[in-house]
Amino acid sequence: MDLAYIPSPSTGVIHLGPIPLRGYAFCIIIGVFVAVWLGNKRWIARGGTAGTVADIAVWAVPFGLVGGRLYHVITDYQLYFSEGENWVDAFKIWEGGLGIWGAIALGAVGAWIGCRRRGIPLPAYADAIAPGIALAQAVGRWGNWFNQELYGKPTDLPWALKITAGPNREAGLYHPTFLYESLWCIGVALLVIWADRRFKLGHGRAFALYVAAYCAGRGWIEYMRVDEAHHILGLRLNVWTAILVFLLAVLYIVISAKVRPGREEIVEQKKDDTAEKPAADGDAEEKAVEDAEAKDAEPSDKAETETEVDVEADVEEKHKDGAGNGAGTGGR
Known part of the structure; x- marks a missing residue:
């Protein structure tokens, strides 16, 4: 008689x-929220703005x-396309069947698109979101428990x-591999946070550490x-x-550490910084206009000064001539 075991839900x-x-589905959704929440906190800590992680997660x-x-469908095609199976079941994602390898690979493509639209380096985003992905997997594995x-x-x-x-x-008692992987993913998340x-x-090394650590347990x-x-x-194929x-x-990790050591100083250009730039340009433009006006004014002032000097010289010269003529008339 078995006195202790983990029961499975009667229905999923x-x-x-x-x-x-x-x-x-609930486990997948909760996992996504956990990943975005933690990723947002880490992104802000690295100098990014709030909401960016969620925008790219879309x-x-x-x-x-x-x-x-x-x-999942490609590697387990016999479940859907062999004789006696219904290929429509390949679209019933709620019945289980998600391959993490494909999810990370194509998810990275989606993240790359989102990062390009925001002008953000993908490696920096991946580093921020890595522990959150591990926790999302830890939560998501409980979906396998619901589906037995x-x-x-x-x-x-x-x-x-x-x-x-x-x-x-078949009915029986088995190793709860879903639980093993869930606990392992929690450990991976803590490892990445500590190492980071x-x-x-x-430059993507925190994400690579997550990948390596997860693969070691998987x-x-x-x-x-x-x-x-x-x-x-x-x-098994997944072992390979x-x-x-x-x-x-x-x-x-090894090559990146040699080629691009350290960590990115700026991960996202904030709106405040971009707002200050036009103001600075406006000040510079205003100053340039003032300098141009001052420069244009210089020749005018100089011309007026030269005119005044010429007038004074003419008056003085006429005065001298008058004086000279007066002196000559009195001597005769």
Whole structure:
């Protein structure tokens, strides 16, 4: 008899009249809010303005959801396009199935578009949002708990996850891999925050640290899972993906630290700064006008002075001539 285990919810959806409220969707939404909230605080601390992270997230989140779903459908195509399956189910994202690799890759494209529109460097934005993404994943993994999916091998540990019988699953006690990954992601977020404060990571290195740390945990957690997956040389596809992405992230950290050491001093041009610039230009223009007027006035003053001198010289000369003529007449 099992005295301790983690129960699974009897259902992953609650109907509020005709409106279904799905636990998986709620976890994704809450995770997005956590990522934007923390990212906004970190962005402001680095010299950015409030609201910028949310503005760019408007681009990044939809792209990320599409990318995550595409990765899942492509790598698990047999669930939707094999004989007896309904391909329409590929669009039912609320039933679960988001690949983090595709979500990050295509989400980065959306973030790049948003950053270009705001004139912000993407690496700086990625550094600010990195711990928030890890926390979003930690929250989002609880969506798998609501759907009773992505669990590990059978176990009798006191924290085993109880799974009930259902489509494509057998009742029993299994490793709660969703919980393992959730806790790991929280640790990754704390690691990135600490390392960023300690070493002043910049130019995308905080984001690369998040990627490397997540991949290190995803590798062993993925190895424990028993859900259907493609295998290459005896390892699950996602394990190979984690190894490859881990190596790329570490390589980026090493090269970036040598090529672009330190951290960006300015991550966003604030509106106050741009407002001061036209005023300064106006002052300079006004000064230039005054200088031009003074310059134009100089020749006029000089001309008046020269005229006065000439008049005085003529008067003096006439006076001398008159005096001379007077003296000559008296001598005769």
